[in-house]
Amino acid sequence: MKQDHIPRATIQRLAVYLQELEHLQRDGLEVIASEPLARACEVNASQIRKDLTYFGEFGVRGVGYNVSGLINALAKALSIDKQWNCILVGVGNLGKALLSHREFSEHRFTVVSIFDFDPFRIGQMVMGLEVMDGNRIKEVVAGRDVRIGIISSPAERAQRAAANLVEAGVKGILNYSPARITVPGDVVVEYLDVMHYFYSMAFTLSRRNR
Amino acid sequence: MKQDHIPRATIQRLAVYLQELEHLQRDGLEVIASEPLARACEVNASQIRKDLTYFGEFGVRGVGYNVSGLINALAKALSIDKQWNCILVGVGNLGKALLSHREFSEHRFTVVSIFDFDPFRIGQMVMGLEVMDGNRIKEVVAGRDVRIGIISSPAERAQRAAANLVEAGVKGILNYSPARITVPGDVVVEYLDVMHYFYSMAFTLSRRNR
DNA sequence: TCATGTGAAGATTTTCACAGCG
DNA sequence: CGCTGTGAAAATCTTCACATGA
Numbered sequence: 001m002k003q004d005h006i007p008r009a010t011i012q013r014l015a016v017y018l019q020e021l022e023h024l025q026r027d028g029l030e031v032i033a034s035e036p037l038a039r040a041c042e043v044n045a046s047q048i049r050k051d052l053t054y055f056g057e058f059g060v061r062g063v064g065y066n067v068s069g070l071i072n073a074l075a076k077a078l079s080i081d082k083q084w085n086c087i088l089v090g091v092g093n094l095g096k097a098l099l100s101h102r103e104f105s106e107h108r109f110t111v112v113s114i115f116d117f118d119p120f121r122i123g124q125m126v127m128g129l130e131v132m133d134g135n136r137i138k139e140v141v142a143g144r145d146v147r148i149g150i151i152s153s154p155a156e157r158a159q160r161a162a163a164n165l166v167e168a169g170v171k172g173i174l175n176y177s178p179a180r181i182t183v184p185g186d187v188v189v190e191y192l193d194v195m196h197y198f199y200s201m202a203f204t205l206s207r208r209n210r
Numbered sequence: 211m212k213q214d215h216i217p218r219a220t221i222q223r224l225a226v227y228l229q230e231l232e233h234l235q236r237d238g239l240e241v242i243a244s245e246p247l248a249r250a251c252e253v254n255a256s257q258i259r260k261d262l263t264y265f266g267e268f269g270v271r272g273v274g275y276n277v278s279g280l281i282n283a284l285a286k287a288l289s290i291d292k293q294w295n296c297i298l299v300g301v302g303n304l305g306k307a308l309l310s311h312r313e314f315s316e317h318r319f320t321v322v323s324i325f326d327f328d329p330f331r332i333g334q335m336v337m338g339l340e341v342m343d344g345n346r347i348k349e350v351v352a353g354r355d356v357r358i359g360i361i362s363s364p365a366e367r368a369q370r371a372a373a374n375l376v377e378a379g380v381k382g383i384l385n386y387s388p389a390r391i392t393v394p395g396d397v398v399v400e401y402l403d404v405m406h407y408f409y410s411m412a413f414t415l416s417r418r419n420r
Numbered sequence: 421t422c423a424t425g426t427g428a429a430g431a432t433t434t435t436c437a438c439a440g441c442g
Numbered sequence: 443c444g445c446t447g448t449g450a451a452a453a454t455c456t457t458c459a460c461a462t463g464a
Contacts, residue, residue, distance in 0.1 A: 007455060011413050015406040019388055033423060040390065046457060049425060061464050062422045078409050079416035097307035102364070103388055103405050109412075147415055148408070154312070171418065172411045178229055178313055180250065188414050190407055195313050196225040197400055198358070199288050201382045202319075203221050204398050205357055206289035208381065217433065243445060256435060259447060271441045272444045 010051045011078070016041050017048065018074045025067050033064035083108045085146045087170070089115045089161040090153030091124070091131050094176055094194075098152060099127045109148070113140055115164075117157050134161060138168040148172045155179035162189075220261045221288070226251050227258065228284045235277050243274035293318045295356045297380070299325045299371040300363030301334070301341050304386055304404075308362060309337045319358070323350055325374075327367050344371060348378040358382045365389035372399075 020040045024032060038045035052058055055077040059065045075081040088095055088111050098104070099111060115134040116122060124131045132140050134157075149165035151158050151173060158177040165173055172188045175181060183189055230250045234242060248255035262268055265287040269275045285291040298305055298321050308314070309321060325344040326332060334341045342350050344367075359375035361368055361383060368387040375383055382398045385391055393399055 005454095006417075008410070009455075011410045012406060014413075015403070015409045016390075016401075018409075019403065020390060023389070035423080042390070044457060045423095046426090046459090047455095049423090050456080053425060057425070059424050061424045061462070063464075064423065078413045080409055080412050084408070084412055093307040093310045097303040098404065100303045101404055103403075104408075107405055107408070109405075109408050148411060172415045174407055174411060179233070180226075180230060180252070186418070188411065188418070190411055191226075192407055193225070193229065193313075194308065194311055195317055195319075196222060196229075197384055197402055198294070198314075198317070198319050199225040199228075199290055200218070200221045201358060201384060201398065201400055202290050202294055203224075203288045205382045207216075208396070208398070215432095219433075245445085254435065255445095256437090256448090257433095259445090260434080263447060267447070269446050271446045273442075274445065 006054045010054060013041070013043060013047070013051055014074055014078055016043075017051075018071065018078070021067055021071050021074070025071060029067050031064050032067055032070075034059070037065075080108060083110055084148055085110055085112045085144060086148040086150055087111065087113045087115065087137065087141055087146050087165070087168070088150040088152060089134055089137070089165065090151060090157070090177070091116045091121055091126050092152065092154075095150075095152035096126055098150060098176075099129075111150075112144055112146060113137075115140075115161075117153065117160070134164060137164045141168050146170060148174065151175045151177050151181070153177055216264045220264060223251070223253060223257070223261055224284055224288055226253075227261075228281065228288070231277055231281050231284070235281060239277050241274050242277055244269070247275075290318060293320055294358055295320055295322045295354060296358040296360055297321065297323045297325065297347065297351055297356050297375070297378070298360040298362060299327075299344050299347070299375065300361060300367070300387070301326045301331055301336055302362065302364075305360075305362035306336055308360060308386075309339075321360075322354055322356060323347075325350075325371075327363065327370070344374060347374045351378050356380060358384065361385045361387050361391070363387055 034045040034048045038048050058070050058073045086109055091114050113132060114129045115132050115137055117134040121131050122133050149170040151161045153161050155178050158179040159181050162173060162181040162183055166183050166187055174190050174192060176192050178193045244255040244258045248258050268280050268283045296319055301324050323342060324339045325342050325347055327344040331341050332343050359380040361371045363371050365388050368389040369391050372391040372393055376393050376397055384400050384402060386402050388403045
């Protein structure tokens with residue numbers, strides 16, 4: 001890795017490149033240049049090349065990139081080449097949908113325990129996992145190297161979920177609830193409110209024909 | 211509206227401000243300055259003020275912003291003050307989760323029809339709606355002013371879903387499937403692959419302690 | 421020769437700093 | 443007086459253009 005700071009936008013594009021490369025690989029392609037890959041990903045070709053330089057040199061001049069080689073390089077760059085243990089708080093519709101998401105387990109993100117605060121849900125089985133009491137996260141996951149927490153509970157319980165996740169040693173939280181949460185400075189929070197994308201779509205569509 | 215171009219990042223932040231303002235309103239707050247609102251939203255205060263100037267002047271100098279007034283202004287700026295009819299293709303776990311999302315109907319985004327390509331799903335009732343044949347989108351929604359389509363089908367069916375949505379007159383597509391889709395230039399696509407956020411979280415956490 | 425890798429230029433976005441106004 | 447609204451400066455990100463090297 002050559003630079004200290006890597007733009008957040010670069011990381012998000014890396015995920016797109018990876019997705020498209022996996023798709024091309026399934027189609028049997030072995031080598032691709034930045035130009036056609038850029039078209040497939042709907043970005044500028046030098047953008048791809050620049051993004052890659054943050055992590056090293058992966059291409060061959062005059063030829064392009066080896067597809068599977070680049071896939072491996074990107075997976076390593078993103079640190080998704082090893083397993084990430086996750087826990088989920090809030091086993092409602094959204095939580096269940098995330099749990100059963102096919103891509104999820106295929107990509108080495110493993111949900112090891114699930115939690116809820118609703119007494120009627122605690123004890124139920126969902127996708128082979130028993131729903132545990134959301135107030136007992138720390139003791140349940142102790143010693144299991146869980147670093148990512150997913151909050152899919154209602155807004156009212158998001159802060160409580162966050163506090164219990166932090167207490168259990170989680171360092172990153174993907175927050176699907178429509179509420180801001182407060183956590184210590186060493187914990188990363190990503191906000192993923194479903195509605196926000198609908199808002200921006202509504203805005204974009206309204207602007208289009210004006 | 212004073213400017214022609216509005217940064218995409220501004221729109222995403224507007225959604226955050228709106229969410230936080232609604233929260234503050236429920237707590238009974240009537241007036242707020244940019245500084246405390248900025249702290250709550252974890253952004254810079256002048257960022258908020260600058261974002262708002264794209265749409266007009268909403269504050270009172272020396273005082274701050276009227277909370278409910280600003281909520282209305284933001285809702286109008288984002289064009290979410292009127293109803294948006296949506297249709298959904300792919301009634302799997304994710305599709306069902308989106309359909310039953312509480313915030314969804316509360317915010318004037320109404321799913322008027324749902325579709326799937328799986329013969330076993332067609333005819334089923336989900337959230338009070340009958341699952342219709344994904345190849346018959348156009349005839350089913352004809353004349354219903356549907357402008358937003360949601361793709362929550364597997365990657366293999368995403369392109370077919372997109373084509374049928376476009377044919378039905380949809381102008382914006384929220385694509386939750388892990389596949390890029392090709393659509394005419396006047397159709398907006400927003401990619402929302404669930405895995406991408408896990409990737410960027412894995413990346414961020416790996417970088418943190420280095 | 422051809423496509424990568426990369427400084428430098430350009431475009432965009434964020435932050436500063438303060439004039440302007442209630 | 444205090445906070446907004448806003449030009450101008452700073453920071454950041456993207457694109458260009460071409461030297462470089464397989």
